[in-house]
Amino acid sequence: GAGVSQSPRYKVTKRGQDVALRCDPISGHVSLYWYRQALGQGPEFLTYFNYEAQQDKSGLPNDRFSAERPEGSISTLTIQRTEQRDSAMYRCASSYRRTAHNEQFFGPGTRLTVL
Amino acid sequence: AQKVTQAQTEISVVEKEDVTLDCVYETRDTTYYLFWYKQPPSGELVFLIRRNSFDEQNEISGRYSWNFQKSTSSFNFTITASQVVDSAVYFCALSEAYRDNYGQNFVFGPGTRLSVLP
Numbered sequence: 001g002a003g004v005s006q007s008p009r010y011k012v013t014k015r016g017q018d019v020a021l022r023c024d025p026i027s028g029h030v031s032l033y034w035y036r037q038a039l040g041q042g043p044e045f046l047t048y049f050n051y052e053a054q055q056d057k058s059g060l061p062n063d064r065f066s067a068e069r070p071e072g073s074i075s076t077l078t079i080q081r082t083e084q085r086d087s088a089m090y091r092c093a094s095s096y097r098r099t100a101h102n103e104q105f106f107g108p109g110t111r112l113t114v115l
Numbered sequence: 116a117q118k119v120t121q122a123q124t125e126i127s128v129v130e131k132e133d134v135t136l137d138c139v140y141e142t143r144d145t146t147y148y149l150f151w152y153k154q155p156p157s158g159e160l161v162f163l164i165r166r167n168s169f170d171e172q173n174e175i176s177g178r179y180s181w182n183f184q185k186s187t188s189s190f191n192f193t194i195t196a197s198q199v200v201d202s203a204v205y206f207c208a209l210s211e212a213y214r215d216n217y218g219q220n221f222v223f224g225p226g227t228r229l230s231v232l233p
Contacts, residue, residue, distance in 0.1 A: 033221070042119075042206050042223030043160070091160070104221075106152075106160035 002026065004107035006092050012113045013082055021077045021110045025094030032075050033093040033104060034067055043091055049075060050098045082114045117142040119209050119224035127230045128197050136192045136227045138207030144168075147211040149183065149190045154226070155203040163205075166190060197231045204228045 005024045013019050025032050031050050035043035045059040051072040060066070064082075069075040079086055089111050093104035118141040128134045140149065151163040164174065166183050174181045178195045194201055207224040 035223075040226075042208075042226050044223070045221050048221075089158075093160075103162045103165060105162070108159060 004092055004094050004105050006090075006107040006110050008110060009108060010111045010113075012115065014115050015082060015084060017082055018078065018080045019082055019112065021079075021090050021092075021112070023075045023077070023092030023094075023107060025073065025075070025092070026096075026105055027073075029094035029096050029105070030098050031095040031102075031104075032069055033095070034075070034077050035091045035093065037089045037091055037109070039088075046077070079112075082112075084114045087112055087114045117144075117147075117209050117211055117222050119207050119222050121205075121207055121224040121227045123227045124225075125228045125230070127232060129232050130199060131196050133193060133195050134197050134229065134231075136194075136205050136207075136229065138190045138192065138224060140188050140190065140207070140209045142188075142209060142211050144211040147209060150208040150210070151181070151190075151192050152206045152208060152223075153203045154206065160206070163192075194229075197229075199231050199233055202229060202231045 004026055007022045011019055031048060033048040034046040036046055037043045047057040047060055047067050048055055049069040052069050064080045067075060067077045089109045091106055091109045093106045095102045095104045120139045122137055126134060147168045149166045153161045153163055164181055171183050171185055180193045182191045190207060204226045206226045210221045
């Protein structure tokens, strides 16, 4: 079956622009997670959803970052007024159950470059 | 707050050698889960194993084995008879659950880059 998909795969934007990154989880997966991975580092937790409810957004760096999952399936991570330090790989993962104790299936990521 | 340390930044071995990747974690929870993920050069993250804090039994899967030691807060990963295809970055991760409304944290270590030379 289809895995987690993310779009776009690559995004180049100018500083100050808003970007929206999309994640399409595996069908039927309850939980959805967003991570940011800088080059040479491990993924850093940003936020996660169970169904449409955002359960934890403690990892979002500041109020320029927001995420939604209005129908409990597709999710969008939005970064407003992008800055160069936002450049990173943004990864989405989904899980069959509601807690992170279960295997997370990761998407291919969106490579964001802010010029 | 939880933390995961992978002290080995990079390891190089020659094919067929055994190699152990270290992972040390910190948590105040009594209930937690540990994971290993593999990130090959293609960039995807591949789940390898999950372990809960109540199960210290070591696990073997083919050439892979894991040694969980609560006394030293370690969850080490050994590849036996390494192969070139094992070359990747390996991440150890820790998840602990709050006791209400499924709040949680999932923390990855910085990763260990393994290069297996032919």
